[in-house]
Amino acid sequence: xxxxxxxxxxxxxxxxxxxxxxxxxxxxxxxxxxxxxxxxxxxxxxxxxxxxxxxxxxxxxxxxxxxxxxxxxxxxxxxxxxxxxxxxxxxxxxxxxxxxxxxxxxxxxxxxxxxxxxxxxxxxx
Amino acid sequence: xxxxxxxxxxxxxxxxxxxxxxxxxxxxxxxxxxxxxxxxxxxxxxxxxxxxxxxxxxxxxxxxxxxxxxxxxxxxxxxxxxxxxxxxxxxxxxxxxxxxxxxxxxxxxxxxxxxxxxxxxxxxx
Numbered sequence: 275x276x277x278x279x280x281x282x283x284x285x286x287x288x289x290x291x292x293x294x295x296x297x298x299x300x301x302x303x304x305x306x307x308x309x310x311x312x313x314x315x316x317x318x319x320x321x322x323x324x325x326x327x328x329x330x331x332x333x334x335x336x337x338x339x340x341x342x343x344x345x346x347x348x349x350x351x352x353x354x355x356x357x358x359x360x361x362x363x364x365x366x367x368x369x370x371x372x373x374x375x376x377x378x379x380x381x382x383x384x385x386x387x388x389x390x391x392x393x394x395x396x397x398x399x
Numbered sequence: 400x401x402x403x404x405x406x407x408x409x410x411x412x413x414x415x416x417x418x419x420x421x422x423x424x425x426x427x428x429x430x431x432x433x434x435x436x437x438x439x440x441x442x443x444x445x446x447x448x449x450x451x452x453x454x455x456x457x458x459x460x461x462x463x464x465x466x467x468x469x470x471x472x473x474x475x476x477x478x479x480x481x482x483x484x485x486x487x488x489x490x491x492x493x494x495x496x497x498x499x500x501x502x503x504x505x506x507x508x509x510x511x512x513x514x515x516x517x518x519x520x521x522x523x524x
C-alpha cells in the first residue's frame with residue numbers, strides 16, 4: 275500500500291499516543307520547552323501514577339523523551355515524531371486532492387464536449 | 400490548553416482510528432475513491448467480521464462514511480476529518496518552531512553582545 279515512508283509500527287504508536295486529550299495537552303505544554311514531571315503534572319487533576327502512565331505511552335511512541343538527573347525527571351518533545359504523523363496525513367491529502375483534480379478535469383472536459391456537440395446540432399438545425 | 404479549535408473527543412477518535420496499520424491502509428485505498436466493502440476487504444488477509452470492526456472504528460471517528468444500497472455497502476473518505484488532525488499537528492509544530500526561533504534569536508543576540516564586549520576589552524588593552 276502507499277505511504278510507507280515511515281515505519282508502520284512507529285506511526286501506529288505515534289497516533290495511539292495522540293489519541294488521548296491528556297497526552298495531547300502534554301505535547302502542547304512541551305512544545306513551549308522541556309519541563310520537569312512535577313511542573314508538567316501540576317495542571318492535571320490526576321493521580322501521579324496515572325499521569326506517569328501517559329508520559330510512558332508518549333515516551334514509548336517516541337513523541338517525547340525524558341532524562342533523570344538526581345531525583346528530577348525532565349521531559350522534552352521529539353518534534354521529528356510529530357513530523358512523521360503530519361507527513362503521513364499530508365501524503366494522504368495529496369492522493370485525495372489529485373483524485374479530486376482529475377475528477378474536476380474530467381467533468382470540465384465532459385462539459386466542453388457537450389457544449390461543442392450542442393453547438394454543432396444548433397448549426398445543423 | 401492551546402490548540403482547542405477542533406473538538407477534543409473528535410480528535411481523540413480520529414487519532415485512535417489512525418492508530419492501526421489496517422485502518423491506515425483502508426484510508427489510503429479510499430483516498431483513490433469510494434469503494435464497496437467487498438472490494439476494500441479483498442487485499443486484506445483477515446476474516447470479514449474483523450475487517451468490518453476496523454470499518455466501524457473508522458466510521459465512528461468520522462474518518463469514513465458508508466452507505467448501503469440493496470446488499471452493497473460503499474465506503475468513502477471524509478477528508479475534513481484528516482484535515483482536523485493535520486491542522487492540530489501543524490499548530491503544535493508552529494508553537495515548537497516559534498520557540499526554536501526565539502531560542503536562535505536569543506543565542507544570536509548573546510553572541511553579538513559577547514563579540515562587542517570582547518572588542519571593547521581589546522581596544523582598552
